[in-house]
Amino acid sequence: MSGSSSRMGRSLLLLAPLFLFLMGFFVWPLFSMMSQAVSDPAVLRLLPRTAEIMGDWDRESPPSMPMQTALMEDLKAVDDDQALGDMVRRLNSARSGFRTLMSKTTSALGDAASPPPDLVSIDKRWEKPEFWIAIADALSPLTDRNLLAAVDLGRNSAGAIEHLPADQSVNRVILVRTFWIAALVTFFCACIGFPYAIIAASLTGWKRDLMLAAVLLPLWTSLLVRTAAWFILLQEQGLINDFLRAIGLIDAPLALIFNRTGVIIAMTHVLLPFMVLPIYSVLITIPKNLMPAAASLGAPPIRAFLRVLLPLSLRGVASGGLLVFISAIGYYITPALIGGPGDQMISSIIAFYATGSANWGMAGALGMVLLVATLLLYSVYARLSSDEPGRR
Amino acid sequence: MAEFIKFDRITKFYGPLCVVENLDLSIAKGEFVSLLGPSGSGKTTLLMMLAGFEQATSGKILLDGAAINDVPTHKRDMGVVFQSYALFPHMTVGENIAFPLQMRGIDKAETAARVKQALDMVQLSTLADRRPSQLSGGQQQRVALARALVFEPRVVLMDEPLGALDKQLREQMQLDIRELHRRLGLTIVFVTHDQSEALTMSDRVAVFNKGKIEQIGTPRQVYDEPATRFVAEFIGETNLVEGVVEAIEGREATVRLPNGAQIVSAVSDGVAAGQGVYLSIRPERIDLAEARGAARNVLETEVTDSVYQGDHLRVQLQNEAYPLIAKLGRRSREFAPGTKVFAAFSAGDCRVIAP
Amino acid sequence: MPMKIAKLTFALLTILFLVAPLIAILPLAFTSSVILTYPIPSWSLRWFEELFFADAWRRAIINSLIIGTGTTLLATVLGTAASLGLRNRLFFFRGSMRTLFLLPMVVPAVVLGVGMQVLLARFGLINSYAGVIIAHTVVAIPFVVVSVTGALAGIDERVELAAQSLGAAPVTVFRRVTLPLAMPGVLSGAVLAFATSLDEVVLTLFVAGPNQRTLARQMFSSIRENISPAIAAAAFLFIAATILIGLVVVLSRSMLERRTRPAAS
């Protein structure tokens, strides 16, 4: 027994450094990014006294005197006009009429000559609990605003979820585009990769090695080099256009770069190995004599393929497809370098929110959408490849 | 008999599964003991506990009078030969054999001399610089043997060391190991589930079943005097016939069979008159004749089938109550199916077994 | 027969699709022109000169080497230790630990990059070598873990038991048996970690300052802002290095196989 417990201690000791490292530099960053998406302490920071007192409020009775005094003092103490504006906007979106109420209130509070005794004396509306409810809700440091906005939803003044106006609805377009591009790339990879893997698995010796090397070489080559290579090939003066013109197929150069075509071609090239290799690894476990056996039982080649090879290799196609799709939805570099403005995927938008406009909330929310989608697909992939019967 | 190795009420659980149960076993110095039993009966587990790879859940293991439960493997000084040989794939044959000597801080010159001696012993002197992957199975097996013996361990443990070899090589290796045992005076604990291997090689055989020792004794004892039905059936082939003990006289019992026939059979202690028992009759001890002879036990039967098997003739018999099998020497005459015969055997050739 | 020709054509076209772009870029490394197009007017090494002597490129190469080395060391040590820990089958969280170690390979780089930028800034590690090395190590870890656990799984545990029974204390077993047998896996893990760091752009974009610009990062902005044949020269180096690394990995893999293959009988 002492042997096994000391072994356990040793394992723990060996695992601990990497575990702590990843907790600190992998899990925590992801977690803090996600928490940016749902946290909004701006109002809380502006109204600390109000927050303290309103904790006891029952959300029904008219505002008590201490509540009014606290809010007045908080508002008097605000010196950051930008933050105040943000807060008013948030309150107004929860309860219309807040904007006028607030401007009336702040100007009355600014009147040093005759300081108002309480808020109700400034405006009757301060008697209504609805306005205080809006403040109480805004004080909560948690918000679903960013998450809703990530899929182009928002809350109206009554608090119900509804679609954002069309001019603010960019995210859904980009999400749909991301999944569409990823699906197209997966489709093309499957169309090329499946037959390629079948041919490679049916060969032996140097022919098979050559076909595998042709997959592995790009896989091992720097992503930037591959992207640069496509940049060179696809550009207006690039080899593809030159070639097509030389054989007289076209007169004017085709637009292949900075558009969808270029992105799909380049991404298919980059991700093709991820399709070929899983399929190939499944195919080589299938006994070679199955197809001849099917033929000897009277199945013509197509039927033999459909009834024997396809079902057996479907698992490989599924894992390859998932792998390609997972990688594709997170792609950043290729669309950024080869695509035009209309081909940017969700990663680009996250990067834009984070670095371009410092909108951490939106970056976090979109990041969460992407991360959740990725992890869900990955768990399917992991299940698929873990209970592979041949591998043990 | 001096106890060199002693298992004292050893029990081993893997989780809820009891693999070895309250087991006692003593082994003398210089003795060759085989652990024989079906797959999963706990033989390897017992060996692993002796080698120190596994801890007993309860009970004590004594070596030369001292408890070794808490002695780590590398200080136990036991040479282990695994079924898969477990040679170091990144070392040459010579380096493999030198390893235990290096671990004991033996100087270079002596190490070299002893490695050479060990290689000579297993007749592999020319292969010292090969990698294990460049050897045949039998050669690897001999390297494993040399490596386990070169440091003159106090005990040599072998877990089905010959399992992966073909029949011819296996029989050769059996003789080699037996010869080494005799020449070096080794104490060997040998795990196998091949009964003929256990019978040919060992001084004593311990028959395992479900984590317990059913019987331990010399090869002759476990074959001729099986103590339990399991042992009788597991070792060799046997005819088991139900019956009731009518009387016991010394080492002989009279047993009445279901069809009324009376058999006089050898018996050991623990059987009482009136008890329902099994009779174990080894097929090769049965003689067949068309006339009732003078043997003490004669059963009237009819031949149902007779198959020539090269070294013997296998005859299936049947009477109104039970089937029997007889193995006759190759010089015996043929019996056509349907022939009425008398199956005869002496009292010493059958055995009463308590159910 | 037509089936055979169709197969052959398909295979050749796909090979062309896979490999041609990589080959097409190579000659452009030796162009004398300032634009990155064919035909090449005349041959010259000016872009390699640019690469090695122009300040931005030279710094980028040096940075890549520094960061790559740091990443390799950190990822190999952490990953190898953890892989050894994962060998313990009785360990309760073995599966979840393994998943955690492999997850950085799956998480989209931009998401990780944004999160890391915020966090490293909080620790004051943003725009520092340490920060970039840490970020690269996170994504290099899965490669080390996969490679080393693969090598360890190939070791017959009975070989280690045999060493113990022959008198080797646990530390000696590790030094004389486990480590030598796992070494090819550790080495190929280290190579993959280095390659990952060399190629990493997205995290670098988020956590590195101007002083930590790596070669890949420099290539990224060069393609984006002012593409020049220096890119092709860099690509040439990359592809040459890839082939070299590929050979090392293949050789060590086959070495691994030869060493740990259960001795044939």
Ligand SMILES: Nc1ncnc2c1ncn2[C@@H]1O[C@H](COP(=O)(O)OP(=O)(O)OP(=O)(O)O)[C@@H](O)[C@H]1O
């Ligand atoms: N590490 C382990 N964990 C759980 N159960 C185990 C372990 N090792 C062995 N067992 C179980 O203990 C029982 C006895 O195993 P053991 O290896 O001792 O059998 P054996 O007699 O050597 O069989 P064989 O002839 O097949 O080698 C088996 O049921 C086996 O499944």
Ligand SMILES: [Mg+2]
């Ligand atoms: Mg066993």
